[in-house]
Amino acid sequence: MTTVHVIGVGMTRFGKHPDRDAADLGAEALLEAIADSGIDPRAIEGAYCGHVFQGMVTGQRILAQVGMAGLPLSNVENACSSGATAIREASLAIRAGEHDVVAAIGTEHLTTRFTGALTPDPSDxxxxxxxxxxxxxxxxxxxxxxxxxxxxxxxxxxxxxxxxxxxxxxxxxxxxxxxxxxxxxxxxxxxxxxxxxxSPVTDGAAAAILVSDRMLKRLGNGRAVRLAAxxxxxxxxxxxxxxxxxxxxxxxxxxxxxxxxxxxxxxxxxxxxxxxxxxxxxxxxxxxxxxxxxxxxxxxxxxxxxxxxxxxxxxxxxxxxxxxxxxxxxxxxxxxxxxxxxxxxxxxxxxxxxxxxxxxxxxxxxxxxxxxxxxxxxxx
Amino acid sequence: MTVTDQTSAPISFRPREFEVLADGTGRLLGSRCRGCGAPFFPVRAACSGCLGTDLETIRFSTTGTLYTFSVVRQSTPAFPVPYVLGYVDLPEGVRIMSQISGCEPDDVKIGMDLELAVEEFGTSPEGAPLLGYRFRPLAGRGDR
Structure with missing residues (x-):
């Protein structure tokens, strides 16, 4: 089974972004991660997007912003672990041999979604x-x-x-x-x-490009970091x-x-x-x-x-x-x-x-x- | 179950977890596994201890001890602040989150004995008062 490597990362400034939304922020982070990795964006085979309160298909909105719709993408929600879960899902897709290059994105425009204290789901x-x-x-x-x-x-x-x-x-x-x-x-x-x-109510997004052993070898990216677990x-x-x-x-x-x-x-x-x-x-x-x-x-x-x-x-x-x-x-x-x-x-x-x-x-x-x-x- | 005058029957704010009896007292509801005896709040479909599905619905004791608490000073509009929120350990072996009432926040202490009280807890969409639960210092204890 292949190991997984992170070859590029990107992140917006964290803070209040009144003039932008979760997809804008996600797109900025993703483009930076792609540029940082040096990979041709056409080589990206799939994506996972973690968010909590951004509504339906936020990940697709991000891909559409950067011209990359058409890929398999799953939005993942796991409360404050949503972005981390997107990383894990991306790594599993690579370890399973399904993909060689996957993007993991996490985004939230929290200032427009609530103020004050976060609560559990109202059904609880x-x-x-x-x-x-x-x-x-x-x-x-x-x-x-x-x-x-x-x-x-x-x-x-x-x-x-x-x-x-x-x-x-x-x-x-x-x-x-x-x-x-x-x-x-x-x-x-x-x-x-x-x-x-x-922790404050913050808007922001981050992204990472993950690849398999074989893709890393092909790319020869000397700045790669291994996702060991x-x-x-x-x-x-x-x-x-x-x-x-x-x-x-x-x-x-x-x-x-x-x-x-x-x-x-x-x-x-x-x-x-x-x-x-x-x-x-x-x-x-x-x-x-x-x-x-x-x-x-x-x-x-x-x-x-x-x-x-x-x-x-x-x-x-x-x-x-x-x-x-x-x-x-x-x-x-x-x-x-x-x-x-x-x-x-x-x-x-x-x-x-x-x-x-x-x-x-x-x-x-x-x-x-x-x-x-x-x-x-x-x-x- | 006795059927009483439905128009005046007290309405629980969360009937699945909290039952208001005809005498006006209330009971928290949960499950006990008939296989291994493990207790649960709220009602569960299966036991996490043995994964058995033979569970009975039980009424918990109305007294407990305070495991920890906080005075909440920022919340949602549904809950005017400040209020005291705590975790109460019941003798059956469950820990229940509840507001603590009937005493000043400064008098709340970890380990204090508490009893369940039926108190108004908002209103239904039709405007009827709803009954919920808070825990209060156990009568005859402390310096009240």
Whole structure:
């Protein structure tokens, strides 16, 4: 079976794009990815497009914009893991031998789709009693503080770090550093989380071109990065109440990816993880096995997760700093991994980056730990 | 089931998950697997423990303990803020998300004992009041 390689990536600026829509953004990202790969666009055999709230056939609108309609394309929805799922589907089509060149796109024009707190689907019993995503993570934060003694200041430092990383990312939604005090004094959303603990409402898109071994050989692309694993799981249905301060779903998805890639968590040089909220980054990195349970807040305080630290987390600025256009996020994480692994990350370059990991986790459905979790491992 | 005067019968906001009894009290509904005993909220079609499909619908206990909570200060227009949202562990082994009422947000504590209360929860499309559930501090506990 072939391995899969990323030969080109593209990404719009993340932020507010009042004059453009999800297809415009997707088209910009796709054209950049094609140009970056150097491939003739006629060689692209299929496409997957991840988005959440953009309505029917957004992927087709993107292909039509760039003159490439006529390909097999599937739109994929997996909440905040939609873009990551598009990457996985593209890789599966290549591994299965169906295609040699596939485009994966993720896009979202979120500012026109809702304001305020994201909620589960209205059909869900928890949505019916007032669940919001910030409230769910706030409850997990409170429990984590109770169990592990994390301070409010330690939690705020996650946002401070990711905003600092974002300040050196020209495509990030937020380009200004913030302080712990600013996080603590920002508008309350769901105690203990304030607005700076939450990822913003962002428009943006990203794209990647994936190829098989044989196509890579034919192209001779020296900047290719190997997609060593792309795993996806849905959460299990609880048969008893389980801890909300640890993520078995993240652990399971990571273990599958580590096994496929032939690595362990100790081999990961840096990671982009799904920091939709400050507490989420804590839960992710511990679930991934990158830090011990209960140990991440102090590690952030010591600078271990900084660019230049022992294990940089979210060098792009993450969802908190770079922004979180739901469907775009998973592909944008892969864009960051590829640019870091190629040594093209500019000011925020991680020295000697060789193995990067991307983690997404999205969606809320009553009675299951998480709806969709993905882990991608990229190796140079 | 007794058929009462339908015009005055209380209407549950979510009849599949919450039953309002004739005496005005309410019960959360779920499933228990007859094969392995695993409990579920809400009602399921099959058991995730043993994958058996022989499930009975059960009424859960009306008391529980608070696993964690948050004071929600930004929500959707359907839910005026602030309100307290929590996860309540019931003795049958399920964790239920619910609003917490009947006390000041500052008095809510992880581990506190709670009981289910039937409270108004919006209105039907026809304008009839709907009944839902919130959990309140258990009567006779705490410093109320």
């Amino acid at each position: 019993p928890e949505a019916a009693v007032g669940a919001t995503m910030p409230a769910v993570y706030a409850m997990r934060a409170r429990r984590y503080m109770e169990e592990f003694g994390m301070t409010r200041e330690q939690l705020a430092l996650v946002a401070v770090k990711n905003r600092r990383h974002a300040a050196s990312n020209p495509l990030a939604h937020f380009r200004k550093e913030i302080t712990v005090e600013e996080v603590l004094e920002s508008r309350p959303i769901a105690d203990p989380l304030n607005v700076f603990d939450c 792309s795993s996806l799981f849905t959460g299990s249905v609880d048969t008893e109440p389980t801890s909300m301060t640890f993520e078995p779903l993240t652990r399971k998805t990571a273990e599958a990816a580590y096994e496929r890639a032939g690595i362990g968590p100790e081999d990961v040089g840096f990671a982009e993880v799904h920091d939709c909220f400050t507490i989420a980054e804590v839960l992710r990195v511990e679930g991934l096995g990158l830090f011990g349970q209960g140990e991440y807040p102090a590690a952030v305080e010591r600078g271990e997760a900084d660019i230049g630290g022992r294990l940089p987390i979210n060098p792009s600025g993450g969802l908190l700093g770079k922004g979180h256009p739901l469907g775009g996020t998973g592909v944008a994480q892969v864009v960051e991994l590829v640019r870091q692994l190629r040594g093209e990350a500019g000011e925020r370059q991680i020295e000697g980056a060789r193995v990067g990991l991307a983690h997404c986790r999205g969606g809320k459905a009553v009675g299951i730990e998480g709806a969709a979790c993905t882990v991608q491992v990229l190796v140079r």
